[in-house]
Amino acid sequence: MTVETATAPAIVARRLDVGYPVRGGTLRVLENLDLEVASGEFLTIVGPSGCGKSTLLRVLADLIPPLSGTVQVLGATPAVVRERRDVAFVFQDATLLPWRTVRENIALPLQVGRRSAARALAADVDALLELMGLAGLDGRYPSQLSGGQRQRVAIARALLAQPRILLMDEPFGALDEITRDRLNDELLALWERTGTTILFVTHSIIESVYLGQRVLVLAANPGRVRELVDLRAVKGTNGRCTREAPAAVEAMAHVRALLEGS
Amino acid sequence: MRSRLEPALPIVGAATILLLWQFLVPALGVPRFIIPTPVAVVLDLVREFPLIVSNTVPTAIESISGFLLGNIVAVAIAMIFVSSRLLKQTYFPVVLFFNTIPILALAPVIVLIFGLGIVPKIIVAAVICFFPTLVNMIRGLESPTENELELMRVLSASKLEIFRDLRLPRSIPFLFSALRIAAQGSVVGAIVGEWIGSNKGLGALIIESTFNYHAERLYAAVIVSALLAIVFFNVVGVVERRLLRYQSPAS
Numbered sequence: 459m460t461v462e463t464a465t466a467p468a469i470v471a472r473r474l475d476v477g478y479p480v481r482g483g484t485l486r487v488l489e490n491l492d493l494e495v496a497s498g499e500f501l502t503i504v505g506p507s508g509c510g511k512s513t514l515l516r517v518l519a520d521l522i523p524p525l526s527g528t529v530q531v532l533g534a535t536p537a538v539v540r541e542r543r544d545v546a547f548v549f550q551d552a553t554l555l556p557w558r559t560v561r562e563n564i565a566l567p568l569q570v571g572r573r574s575a576a577r578a579l580a581a582d583v584d585a586l587l588e589l590m591g592l593a594g595l596d597g598r599y600p601s602q603l604s605g606g607q608r609q610r611v612a613i614a615r616a617l618l619a620q621p622r623i624l625l626m627d628e629p630f631g632a633l634d635e636i637t638r639d640r641l642n643d644e645l646l647a648l649w650e651r652t653g654t655t656i657l658f659v660t661h662s663i664i665e666s667v668y669l670g671q672r673v674l675v676l677a678a679n680p681g682r683v684r685e686l687v688d689l690r691a692v693k694g695t696n697g698r699c700t701r702e703a704p705a706a707v708e709a710m711a712h713v714r715a716l717l718e719g720s
Numbered sequence: 721m722r723s724r725l726e727p728a729l730p731i732v733g734a735a736t737i738l739l740l741w742q743f744l745v746p747a748l749g750v751p752r753f754i755i756p757t758p759v760a761v762v763l764d765l766v767r768e769f770p771l772i773v774s775n776t777v778p779t780a781i782e783s784i785s786g787f788l789l790g791n792i793v794a795v796a797i798a799m800i801f802v803s804s805r806l807l808k809q810t811y812f813p814v815v816l817f818f819n820t821i822p823i824l825a826l827a828p829v830i831v832l833i834f835g836l837g838i839v840p841k842i843i844v845a846a847v848i849c850f851f852p853t854l855v856n857m858i859r860g861l862e863s864p865t866e867n868e869l870e871l872m873r874v875l876s877a878s879k880l881e882i883f884r885d886l887r888l889p890r891s892i893p894f895l896f897s898a899l900r901i902a903a904q905g906s907v908v909g910a911i912v913g914e915w916i917g918s919n920k921g922l923g924a925l926i927i928e929s930t931f932n933y934h935a936e937r938l939y940a941a942v943i944v945s946a947l948l949a950i951v952f953f954n955v956v957g958v959v960e961r962r963l964l965r966y967q968s969p970a971s
């Protein structure tokens with residue numbers, strides 16, 4: 459299933475094989491994976507544990523090379539895109555540096571890597587603090603924050619270089635439901651305003667349908683595309699739906715059935 | 721038992737033991753040239769204060785110098801080992817082997833090589849500090865998590881930047897748990913160095929008092945040695961708390 463859009467796709471992967479070197483050979487994780495993500499799309503990714511969701515994001519972020527196949531991100535190789543700071547990663551555990559304050563954590567991308575590549579100015583840190591609801595917390599250390607606040611800092615840090623692609627690996631997995639729902643809405647608002655392409659891995663079926671324009675359901679052993687569920691008929695003209703809308707509930711049941719069947 | 725009295729309990733403990741020592745030991749007929757009473761030791765400490773101080777100063781200087789030397793060398797070598805697998809694989813086993821030599825066996829060798837001045841004492845102290853710091857520093861520099869390293873890589877950080885902004889700050893808590901051991905070890909090293917060949921310093925005072933059955937002075941020197949180690953330990957602790965303030969949940 460391909461998406462027809464006027465602009466070039468943000469991500470094109472063809473016949474992708476990915477694995478890890480292990481004792482006595484290679485552990486195949488993803489096999490023969492084809493994927494096309496439109497520019498500005500919000501794609502959610504679900505699948506059984508160990509099927510290779512994080513691995514897929516790692517390939518796109520140039521953290522590991524594929525065994526074979528091609529990956530194009532914004533028309534270039536993942537390495538080039540990483541160097542240009544066009545891609546940012548948000549980890550499940552936030553991965554804030556504990557010895558840095560909130561402000562210093564957000565500013566990390568200004569202090570490492572090729573400085574010329576970091577397009578943001580220091581003033582942007584204040585704007586991001588405001589945007590992510592962190593105003594007044596800028597002097598705190600990560601140990602003094604709640605889980606939700608930590609993820610907000612991680613997202614602010616990812617946004618600092620104004621990436622065109624945001625890769626999020628279960629960013630809200632460790633949060634309570636209320637906080638998670640609130641951050642879901644904030645993320646959607648952010649996506650609508652910036653037009654960033656977002657790939658969002660989650661274990662929550664509700665979250666996958668609520669956030670995504672499409673849901674990529676992966677099957678395990680070997681990791682492969684089970685189905686790419688298109689939700690744009692489910693979502694209203696504003697691209698949103700409630701979690702309780704009949705069409706959304708139906709889509710959730712469909713995703714669940716795919717996961718249970720895999 | 722959670723009350724405001726609780727911090728006072730160790731003081732009560734120490735006081736009861738000192739009281740027992742003061743009255744029980746003479747009552748059991750132990751001669752005072754073998755175990756003097758606490759009061760006699762304190763009186764001696766006061767009476768011979770200038771002598772004790774003049775012997776504490778060289779020991780303190782040797783300990784601090786040895787502490788600095790041993791730890792600086794250990795940190796430098798840890799950095800080299802962490803940045804070069806080859807060098808680590810080649811030389812770390814050698815270092816491990818040297819560490820198995822008891823310091824008391826090594827100290828005479830060091831005195832033989834470096835003579836009778838202050839240098840061999842500093843070196844013995846440094847050798848004691850070296851190994852725990854080396855091992856901990858290596859562990860600390862290698863302690864960043866997979867996610868932290870991936871974060872740096874997504875940001876296209878250079879090896880040097882990863883070192884400066886991730887490995888080094890990650891290693892600080894590891895470094896300080898070694899430095900606390902080294903703070904006490906450096907005093908041990910200086911005293912052992914002085915035993916073997918010196919006429920000044922707390923180590924020399926201890927040996928001389930023992931041979932002369934000057935028990936009060938011996939005990940006074942032992943207590944001052946302990947105080948010196950406690951002071952160093954606490955200085956390290958204060959610096960650690962300032963550097964690692966970020967770990968405390970309260971601001």
Ligand SMILES: Nc1ncnc2c1ncn2[C@@H]1O[C@H](COP(=O)(O)OP(=O)(O)OP(=O)(O)O)[C@@H](O)[C@H]1O
Pocket residue numbers: 478479480485487505506507508509510511512513514
């Ligand atoms: N560095 C690695 N070396 C070897 N094998 C790895 C490595 N990282 C992951 N794997 C293996 O690759 C497979 C896919 O891992 P991956 O982390 O991509 O799964 P996932 O879909 O993200 O799972 P989860 O939902 O539990 O996060 C797993 O079997 C895992 O054990």
Ligand SMILES: [Mg+2]
Pocket residue numbers: 511512513627
């Ligand atoms: Mg994962």
